[in-house]
Amino acid sequence: MRALVAGGGPVGVFTATAMARRGHEVTVVDRDPGPATDGAWKRAGVMQFEHAHGWRPQVVQSLRAEMPGVVEDLHAAGAKRMHPPGMPEMEALAARRTVVERVLREYAAQQEGLVWRTGHVDGIAVTDGVATGLVVDGDTLVADVTVVATGRASHVGDELRGPVEGGSCGFSYVSRVYRAREGQAGYDRFFPSFETGPGYVSLVMGHDAGTHSVVIAYPSDAEEFTTLRTNDGQDRACRVIPNLIPWTDPNRFEPLTGALAGGHLTNTYRLQGPALGLPPASGLYFVGDAVMTTNPAAGRNLALLLPHARHFLAALDDPEQDLDDASLALDAWAEMHLRPWYRDHAHWDRTLLRRFAGLDIDLSDRIPSDVIVAAIEVDESIKPYAGMYGGMVAGPEILDPVEGRVRELLDQGWRPKTPGPTGAELTEAIRT
Ligand SMILES: Cc1cc2nc3c(=O)[nH]c(=O)nc-3n(C[C@H](O)[C@H](O)[C@H](O)COP(=O)(O)OP(=O)(O)OC[C@H]3O[C@@H](n4cnc5c(N)ncnc54)[C@H](O)[C@@H]3O)c2cc1C
Numbered sequence: 539m540r541a542l543v544a545g546g547g548p549v550g551v552f553t554a555t556a557m558a559r560r561g562h563e564v565t566v567v568d569r570d571p572g573p574a575t576d577g578a579w580k581r582a583g584v585m586q587f588e589h590a591h592g593w594r595p596q597v598v599q600s601l602r603a604e605m606p607g608v609v610e611d612l613h614a615a616g617a618k619r620m621h622p623p624g625m626p627e628m629e630a631l632a633a634r635r636t637v638v639e640r641v642l643r644e645y646a647a648q649q650e651g652l653v654w655r656t657g658h659v660d661g662i663a664v665t666d667g668v669a670t671g672l673v674v675d676g677d678t679l680v681a682d683v684t685v686v687a688t689g690r691a692s693h694v695g696d697e698l699r700g701p702v703e704g705g706s707c708g709f710s711y712v713s714r715v716y717r718a719r720e721g722q723a724g725y726d727r728f729f730p731s732f733e734t735g736p737g738y739v740s741l742v743m744g745h746d747a748g749t750h751s752v753v754i755a756y757p758s759d760a761e762e763f764t765t766l767r768t769n770d771g772q773d774r775a776c777r778v779i780p781n782l783i784p785w786t787d788p789n790r791f792e793p794l795t796g797a798l799a800g801g802h803l804t805n806t807y808r809l810q811g812p813a814l815g816l817p818p819a820s821g822l823y824f825v826g827d828a829v830m831t832t833n834p835a836a837g838r839n840l841a842l843l844l845p846h847a848r849h850f851l852a853a854l855d856d857p858e859q860d861l862d863d864a865s866l867a868l869d870a871w872a873e874m875h876l877r878p879w880y881r882d883h884a885h886w887d888r889t890l891l892r893r894f895a896g897l898d899i900d901l902s903d904r905i906p907s908d909v910i911v912a913a914i915e916v917d918e919s920i921k922p923y924a925g926m927y928g929g930m931v932a933g934p935e936i937l938d939p940v941e942g943r944v945r946e947l948l949d950q951g952w953r954p955k956t957p958g959p960t961g962a963e964l965t966e967a968i969r970t
Pocket residue numbers: 544545546547548549550551567568569570582583584585586589590591592593594657658659660687688689690692694711800803825826827828834836837838839840841843
């Protein structure tokens with residue numbers, strides 16, 4: 539079949555390569571021409587390019603299945619192989635996204651049957667309910683199968699789909715990449731250091747080549763934190779937030795970037811077509827962030843979106859399924875495996891913002907997952923459930939059996955610890 543893939547981000551490249559490996563004639567269309575000859579790569583329109591990314595075991599598993607050898611290419615480019623303690627069979631990667639995307643692109647460029655075209659996708663060509671290709675810079679490119687992987691901010695194909703569920707997650711980000719100075723050890727733990735403070739979330743995530751990112755996520759409407767987006771403000775905050783202090787020590791680490799602002803973070807979910815059971819057009823499929831986004835603080839999206847794309851590939855392979863069946867299969871899988879995580883994160887964020895505003899946990903509502911997980915500080919029996927939730931070995935409903943126990947603890951007066959300076963103290967620290 540002739541296939542067009544709009545968008546050459548991680549999910550577009552993954553899907554396009556896998557289709558070409560199956561013998562289809564694939565063209566990827568992306569407006570980004572790729573790295574310049576001097577190696578610089580701006581990645582305009584992909585705000586998160588330089589932001590911290592964790593590559594969970596589900597990502598590595600998907601890459602191994604559909605892009606054989608690419609994980610080894612990533613290792614060769616410096617990405618570190620990581621295993622959860624005591625679980626050598628589970629393999630994750632620690633690497634900057636800037637490193638991973640380059641390797642994925644280079645791999646795709648070598649793939650027989652895959653052609654790269656630089657151009658802007660203006661829209662989808664549809665005739666009598668059948669997608670016939672893409673309109674690119676005014677020209678129509680023809681295909682039997684059209685895949686849209688244009689990311690979180692794109693409107694390509696909007697007119698063929700129902701409304702987006704969700705929206706802003708209420709949080710903004712500031713992150714910064716550091717590198718260990720010569721002779722100093724970098725952050726090489728499997729788990730990011732993740733703390734929910736009294737008014738903000740702070741985390742440290744290890745990457746390749748002695749680099750790591752520190753991230754502060756704060757309520758988007760907290761104007762008093764705007765200074766965090768400046769190098770000075772970010773520096774000052776890192777001197778008082780406990781889990782960031784050791785990883786921003788100027789004697790051990792140097793910043794590789796300035797403070798990187800990340801706004802408009804969302805929790806969104808969207809069906810393929812106008813409603814469940816209705817394809818957008820025959821032979822047209824949406825994958826990647828065009829289907830779901832979640833607040834990146836938990837670093838989950840690609841661990842869900844690559845398996846989603848694999849489900850699409852399996853449906854295309856199945857001689858029993860026609861093009862519309864493949865669309866319905868994508869929605870069915872998403873309803874079962876994506877939507878629960880979207881809902882889980884939206885609830886986590888909504889309730890955390892309430893707590894940051896000084897309100898108590900609402901015990902008449904579902905106990906948010908972050909609170910259930912935090913309860914391991916007072917009840918060890920919750921740990922296995924928290925571990926399975928954190929590792930995404932099942933859906934977020936894995937926490938259901940212990941929700942009652944946490945409710946009991948909350949009734950008895952327990953509340954999660956919130957280490958670090960208060961919002962007011964942090965505001966003062968970043969001002970002076
Ligand atoms: C701050 C931040 C941190 C994150 N951290 C993590 C993490 O730790 N772990 C994780 O798994 N996920 C993380 N995510 C989510 C992850 O970045 C996304 O899920 C991922 O980028 C989705 O890939 P994609 O290919 O669908 O879209 P994108 O990566 O957005 O790629 C879309 C591509 O489409 C192209 N494009 C868009 N419109 C057009 C057009 N009209 N014409 C031509 N080309 C077009 C763009 O140039 C781009 O190349 C994070 C997200 C954010 C915002």
